[in-house]
Amino acid sequence: MAASANRSYGAHRHSSTDFHSRNIAIAVAMALPGDTVLYLLLPMHHAVFGATLAQAGLLLAANRLIRLLGYGWIAKLYMRKGSRLTCGLAVTAASLCTLGYATLAGFWGLLMARLLWGVSFAALNISRQALITAEPAGASRRSGRSQSIVAVGPLLGLLGGAFLSQWLGPRAVFFLLTAVALLGLLFALQLPAGAVGPYPKSPKKFRWPKPLHLWSFVQGLALDGFFTTSLSVLSAQALPENAALAAGAVMALRYLADIVLSPLGGYMAGRWGAENQLLGLSFAAAIAMLGIGLEWLWISAVAVVILRSLVIPMVSPIVAMQNPGPARVEALAACTVWRDLGAGIGPMLAGALLPIGSNLILYTGAAAMIAVSVIACYFELKK
Structure with missing residues (x-):
């Protein structure tokens, strides 16, 4: 009887x-397409x-650099206030940012939107x-499925944004994406309310990054930042008449x-070990x-x-x-900080080096870092 009750509770929690x-x-x-389309069009x-x-x-x-300063107090806010309030505020702010991409002109106005x-x-x-x-059981499966769902928004945003920008111009597209972002509130308000738990206290001293932090930093710099930004520029050079559609x-x-393969990645991680697959x-x-x-642009980009x-x-x-239990929130935030640090530096390197550097040297350097x-x-x- 007790065993049956335990199984029922476990199934409900799962x-x-x-x-x-x-x-x-x-x-x-729903909140992401504005940011994703900006990477394409800006x-x-x-x-x-x-x-x-x-x-x-x-x-x-x-936007990534400001997160380096904000992840600590945002994690504390999440632990104290819960998912519903935290995400409701975040989705509302994301909608305002997307509206800013359509209406604000000049570096400083857009910078405020990017920081928010x-x-x-x-x-x-x-x-x-x-x-x-x-819940530890099924975390790899949920991670793959979650990444798959998240990718649907940017995918549709990119396809629609690339097409509509040819007809409406690069800024008008963001009015439509603002409405999409606001729809995310319907789902954010269904998240659990209330405090998650106390935020673990960490010693106030410098700690050297772990190898997984280094990996996260390089992935952010090379793949999230440099590759994403440079692909737009390289596409414009290769196909100048259809640059927006190609990129x-x-x-x-x-x-x-992400939609098709992230669930597969989650399955592979659960079956054969996440560490081996990551390496x-x-x-x-x-x-x-x-x-x-080496100028194998399209096949290598797809890979x-x-x-x-x-x-x-x-x-x-x-x-x-x-890092089991509540400690995982701080550990997840630390890895994300390092990835965002790299992803924040990546676009700046692309903007500064692509006009003057050799693609062979730049991409060989990125490959060596990975x-x-x-x-x-x-x-x-x-170990």
């Missing part, structure tokens, strides 16, 4: 965790937005990862790969980045987005397994 992780994923999917049409190419790189990086978006996404990201790992198609493939797939991504430098989609769901379960981070993780995870 179902509740699945329900909440799905709702937060849908809310994030580097190509920076003059229309009142910015130089170098300023465009800074604007694309600014950075804080908003930090809240959504912490909530999503915490809800995914709230939009390849960037949309990244999210299509092998990351090293393959380094080879694909080298291929771009990068596929490998990235497979490896993404493996990080959160590894971190949660190493390979070094994989080797460091190997020795740490195999």
Whole structure:
């Protein structure tokens, strides 16, 4: 009798965790397209937005850089106030940011919108990862499914944004994306309310980054930042007459790969071990980045987005397994901070170096950094 009651409670908790992780994923999917489409259109049409190419790189990086300062107090807010309030505020702010991309002109106005978006996404990201790992059983599966759901929003945004920008111009598209972001409130308000628990106190001293932090930093710099930004510029050079459609198609493939392959990545992590899959797939991504430098642009770009989609769901379960219980929130935030640091630097490097540097040298350097981070993780995870 007691065993039956325990099984019933476990099944209910498992179902509740699945329900909440799905709702937060849908809310994030609706809030993201404004940011994603900006990555596509701003580097190509920076003059229309009142910015130089170098300023465009800074604007694309600014949202990540502000998160470096904000993740600590956002994690505390999440622990004290819960998912519903945190995500409701974040979705509302994300809608205002997207509206700003349509209406604000010049570097400083857009910078304010990017900074607000950075804080908003930090809240959504912490909530999503915490809800995914709230129950250890099935965390890898939920991580893959959540990433798949999240990718639907940017995918549809890129395809629609690339097409509509040809007809309406690069700024009018963001009015439509503002309405989409507001719909995310319907799902954010279904998340659990109330405090999650006390935020663990950490010693106030400098701590050297762990190998997984180094890996997160390099993934952010090379794949999330430099690759995403440079792809838009390289597409414009390769196909000048259809640059927006070409870059939009390849960037949309990244999210299509997330939809199709992230659940597979979560399954692989649960069946064969997240650590082994993370190491092998990351090293393959380094080879694909080298291929771009060797002028195998399209096939290598496709390989990068596929490998990235497979490896993404493996990080959160590894971190949660190493830091069980409420401590996982702080650990997940730390990994995200390092990834955002790299992803914030990446667009600035792309904006500064692409006009003057050789693609071979730049992409070989990115590939070498990925390979070094994989080797460091190997020795740490195999201890």
